Amino acid sequence: MRPSPTSATTSPPERRGWANGWVISGFAAGQIAGIPIGTILAAEFGFRTPFLAFAVATLFAFGLVVAFLPAPDVTLATSKLTVRSFLGEYADLLRRREILAATFIFFLMFGGSALYTTFLPTWLSVELLVGAGAIALLFLLGGLSNAVVGPVAGSLSDSLGRKRIILVASVGIALTMAATPFAGLTGGFLAVAGVFVVVMALFASRASSFTTLLTELADGNQRGSLMSLTVGVGQVGTGVGGALAGTAYAATGYPASAVAAGVVMVVITLLIYVYLPATGPGSGRPVPRAEPRSPLDTSGDGRPDLACDALCGPTAEGGYSDGDDD
Template identity: 45%
Template sequence: MAARSEWRILLALWLMVFSASSQVVIMAPILPRIGATLGIGELEQGSLITAYAVMLSVMALVAGPVSDRLGRRLILLVGSGAMTGALLLHGVAYSFAALLAVRALAGAAGGLLSGAAVSYVGDYFPYERRGWANGWVMSGVAFGQIVGIPAGTLLAGLADFRWPFLAFGLTMALATLLIWRYVPQPPGVRSELPLSLRNVLRRYYELLRRPTTSRSPLVYFLMFFSIGLFLIYLPTWLEHTQGFRTEEMALLFLIGGLANVVAGPLAGRLSDRIGRKPLIVGATLGLAVLMAGAPLLMQSDLTIYTLFALAMALVGMRMSPLQSLLTALVPGARRGSLMSLSIALGQLGIGISGVAAGWLYKEYGYLSNALLGALALVLMALVVGYGLPEPDLQASVGEG
């Protein structure tokens, strides 16, 4: 019975992660279509990414302490319900201003959800099983690339760019129902600190003052900053230089998603055995090398598909070990605050990369995006390798 309850929880969180991540990633392949439909250029397209990321960052800073005090279940329910509404509002976004507004609303809802799933796994599962659990939950991101992104890309090409968001709104509504039905509040992990602006600021100050926990947000910032630089204008570059069509773009994300969905759970389970840091550092450095060389090597369909699949596999290899590592750095009553702070800085990285990538792409070409992204990954590997401890795999520090 316990095993069945665990799988129901993982399914609900998986569907939430699938829906939330798909509605973000779909922006990259359909960004040129959005630009053509609304008559906006590269800089305005990048601002759609930035608006979402900035609102997510702000709301995540609020949601973390609230989830520590009131519980993860409440935040998961409110966040998934709010995301459902925001995604359905995309159906009436017929101007750049309207789309910018609904992307900001979706970002606010995403801020509520940002660290909730990872924190919940940290609360519910012991440390020696968190790599496995996080691997399955985060495979929702990869499944989005396999099914959600290709289907959404084709749907945007056949109908309208708004339709993928409406479809993900329906899957998020189902996730909300599953969370309400099957995801309980884990006992014994709530903070006793009263909710107030002063207490929230003090909690974040304490996290930033400690060397170990202050490095976690930096790791997330560098990770998402690099991915934004690499991914946001990759479809645009492939269209302009390789003549990629909608169907080929959908196939690209399908292949990348397959690589990610295989690598993620395997890496999570392996990290439960050998430790988190070797996989995180190795995958990050490997991705840096690939990212730097991709614009020079992606000269045929075979190399494009192969290198993108390898890149997505490396992304999957580091994600669940990294999340499992970070959830062990603080006790459960502070876990939501740390994860929300980290993800807020990560989304700030995405927001900055959206603006920077658009300017770099326009002024210097896609190679400049990839090289700066690779440099950020090297810095991330150094911070993880020398700045974060590797907890004992037999220790379960989630309660306290």
């Protein structure tokens, strides 16, 4: 039985993966859907149209943020923000082995995804003679798969532990990525569509669990820096992966790019297994409740802000410790 909304605030660790699953699924589904939508708009109305559509979508998102997104009731940093200060913050984070590994994993994740998806539509069009409408439908199905599976996988990470879900999903992604071109050559477009939907579902499973794990590696004072660091490095990975995908496609075609993406995912799986800690209520670690005088205390009575905690929570509350209590 799923906990009620009330229990989501009284026992936030048991809901953190589920909540992040919804957020990550929406983000990822939007990215996936943007590729075919932009392609169709450019083909039908000219290359300027996708840029105008993106501007309209951004203004709509701005309105949603202003109207509906609450500001967390937490104490903000009072020190002056300078290049030196935020570089120092990042340096402090990267001195921790698990955070350095997680940052590099983010780079590989985004790079491997770019290797896989950048020239997939081109390969389908040129090699398998698939039309633009079918390619758009493929990415739509992948986006729907991503959106549906994310919250489910997040809930599983709440009960089984984040690391277990991440490892299983990473192995599945490696196998299905490498199999995509061979599915196309043997089974045609329908086989590719089936594999792609599975890949997108596994993406959601890993992303919701991995993001939740990240929030449990740092406390409230450094959580924002950690998230911005990993996402920023991930975007660099996207650029590098896209460039390598172009080189691979020009030299040997899409199959080499897809297999390379699968190899990257194998490397990610090994890094996760060796360097990332197990967190979450299902990790086997004790999950202590809020202690007096939490750093997120805004109530004056020693209780943390549970509205924030439902997504972020103190490091120890995620079931993670740095090894001092082992």
